[in-house]
Amino acid sequence: MVYLASLAVAAALLVHQVTERWEMSLADGLTIQVPPPSEEDAGAVYSARVDQLVRLLGEWPGVGQARHLGPAEVSALLEPWLGEAGVSQDLPVPALIAVELVPGAAFDLAALTAEMRGVAPGVLVDDHQKWLGDLLVLGQSIKIGALVVVLLIIASAVTAVVFLTRTGLAIHQKVISLLHVIGAHDSYIARQFQIHALRLGLAGGLFGLCLAAATILSAGAWLRSTENEVLPDLALSLGSWSVLLLLPPATALVAMVTARITVLRSLARMP
Amino acid sequence: MVRFEEVSLRYDAGPEILSRVSFALDPGSFHFVTGPSGAGKSSLLRLLFLGLQPSDGRFSLFGRDVAGLNRDERALVRRRIGVVFQDFRLLDHLTVVENVALPLRVTGQKGQKIHEHVTELLSWVGLAEQLNAHPPTLSGGQQQRVAIARAVIARPSLLLADEPTGNVDDRLAVRLLYLFEELNKLGTTVLIATHNESLVARFSHPVLRLKDGSMTLERAAYATSSSTAGTAA
Ligand SMILES: Nc1ncnc2c1ncn2[C@@H]1O[C@H](COP(=O)(O)OP(=O)(O)O)[C@@H](O)[C@H]1O
Numbered sequence: 091m092v093y094l095a096s097l098a099v100a101a102a103l104l105v106h107q108v109t110e111r112w113e114m115s116l117a118d119g120l121t122i123q124v125p126p127p128s129e130e131d132a133g134a135v136y137s138a139r140v141d142q143l144v145r146l147l148g149e150w151p152g153v154g155q156a157r158h159l160g161p162a163e164v165s166a167l168l169e170p171w172l173g174e175a176g177v178s179q180d181l182p183v184p185a186l187i188a189v190e191l192v193p194g195a196a197f198d199l200a201a202l203t204a205e206m207r208g209v210a211p212g213v214l215v216d217d218h219q220k221w222l223g224d225l226l227v228l229g230q231s232i233k234i235g236a237l238v239v240v241l242l243i244i245a246s247a248v249t250a251v252v253f254l255t256r257t258g259l260a261i262h263q264k265v266i267s268l269l270h271v272i273g274a275h276d277s278y279i280a281r282q283f284q285i286h287a288l289r290l291g292l293a294g295g296l297f298g299l300c301l302a303a304a305t306i307l308s309a310g311a312w313l314r315s316t317e318n319e320v321l322p323d324l325a326l327s328l329g330s331w332s333v334l335l336l337l338p339p340a341t342a343l344v345a346m347v348t349a350r351i352t353v354l355r356s357l358a359r360m361p
Numbered sequence: 362m363v364r365f366e367e368v369s370l371r372y373d374a375g376p377e378i379l380s381r382v383s384f385a386l387d388p389g390s391f392h393f394v395t396g397p398s399g400a401g402k403s404s405l406l407r408l409l410f411l412g413l414q415p416s417d418g419r420f421s422l423f424g425r426d427v428a429g430l431n432r433d434e435r436a437l438v439r440r441r442i443g444v445v446f447q448d449f450r451l452l453d454h455l456t457v458v459e460n461v462a463l464p465l466r467v468t469g470q471k472g473q474k475i476h477e478h479v480t481e482l483l484s485w486v487g488l489a490e491q492l493n494a495h496p497p498t499l500s501g502g503q504q505q506r507v508a509i510a511r512a513v514i515a516r517p518s519l520l521l522a523d524e525p526t527g528n529v530d531d532r533l534a535v536r537l538l539y540l541f542e543e544l545n546k547l548g549t550t551v552l553i554a555t556h557n558e559s560l561v562a563r564f565s566h567p568v569l570r571l572k573d574g575s576m577t578l579e580r581a582a583y584a585t586s587s588s589t590a591g592t593a594a
């Protein structure tokens with residue numbers, strides 16, 4: 091149970107981490123496309139125009155950094171589509187300016203766009219928002235789905251722990267009534283079973299967690315070995331691991347409280 | 362030690378098992394409770410170790426009205442009572458020593474002291490060789506002696522035994538009763554429930570006879586100590 095719950099929690103935490111990373115890397119940035127030079131104003135004029143834009147952007151309030159991506163970087167970006175051959179110098183490719191915004195600072199996109207059009211007509215501004223938005227919606231729904239699964243699994247894990255603890259205590263009904271008859275106080279009897287349940291819950295929980303950790307780590311290793319670029323690294327952060335570490339003590343606590351309540355309840359039926 | 366005043370008992374809505382039963386056991390006395398099967402002997406003992414509450418009447422243990430005791434006080438009263446159950450109620454997952462040590466453990470005692478005390482008692486009942494055995498590996502007679510040892514380990518003021526000779530042959534039955542007499546001489550008040558009339562006939566202790574919910578006292582004159590008992594209402 092802890093095994094399944096751990097996996098589900100791990101999955102949810104992973105989705106959370108990934109979407110957070112997307113958000114962080116994409117939310118505070120813009121890409122500016124400057125259309126390639128037409129026949130007349132080639133060469134020097136064009137690059138002066140791009141430099142002017144970079145300077146304008148650098149001074150714009152709310153902008154952290156603006157960088158003209160060199161031909162090598164652009165080729166690298168286009169390689170997946172255009173192949174190893176790279177981008178021919180003859181092919182008209184727009185100049186790209188990567189802009190990082192100061193997180194949280196006020197920023198007027200409309201005014202900036204107007205200003206840039208004054209320098210270079212036909213400038214395109216991609217603020218990432220649209221596809222980032224789609225991505226985040228996707229991420230959110232995965233997160234919600236994972237959360238529902240986690241809640242379901244945790245609910246059934248709690249039920250299972252409660253049920254197992256109570257079945258265990260039913261078997262020990264004989265012990266409970268004997269201790270009662272020989273003059274043990276209710277609290278003494280409850281304590282014996284509480285401690286036992288706590289230990290069992292902790293042991294079972296740690297075992298489940300170890301299995302889950304092994305599964306998560308080997309799944310991560312396998313994904314890395316396939317060298318895919320699409321799925322982000324599946325390594326859980328330290329924070330996520332510590333959330334997982336909370337599961338065994340939580341299980342133990344549920345078992346302990348169940349044991350206590352069950353024992354006291356069955357004792358209440360004895361005069 | 363024990364005083365019943367018009368105590369009645371019925372299980373739920375069933376018939377009355379005991380009807381206005383009155384009797385008293387003096388400290389240091391030795392009594393039998395007899396009667397046919399189903400007469401209510403076990404039920405009477407259950408009332409005495411506070412495993413049941415009477416549906417009517419009142420009774421006192423060690424000079425205190427039982428109805429006035431709270432839960433913790435009842436636990437303390439139980440510690441002064443040793444019970445030998447008809448089915449022994451030994452815990453199979455514990456060794457003989459651990460079973461016998463239980464009444465001391467629940468009082469918070471622990472360690473070496475308990476162990477010595479328990480081992481000594483077990484040798485006295487002839488179980489020195491079985492200290493670390495588990496109950497299921499013992500014979501009926503051996504289990505019986507473990508149950509008796511557990512009942513007396515905490516030096517109870519009152520010893521209750523339910524059919525303690527039910528699972529053993531006559532010779533062993535008589536020997537077990539000698540054992541109870543030994544304990545009685547040490548000051549323990551003893552009450553033994555049995556339907557074995559021939560066994561009762563071999564001893565001279567007074568007899569509380571249960572029949573149709575009523576109790577009569579027999580052989581009060583034979584009482585070895587100053588035991589008295591009122592007849593049933
Ligand atoms: N837990 C119980 N619930 C209902 N009836 C019971 C219970 N225990 C005993 N009885 C009934 O009470 C009567 C007396 O039983 P018991 O005290 O065991 O008699 P004895 O020990 O003399 O054989 C019997 O009729 C029995 O069926």
Ligand SMILES: [Mg+2]
Nearest residue numbers: 402403447523
């Ligand atoms: Mg009986």
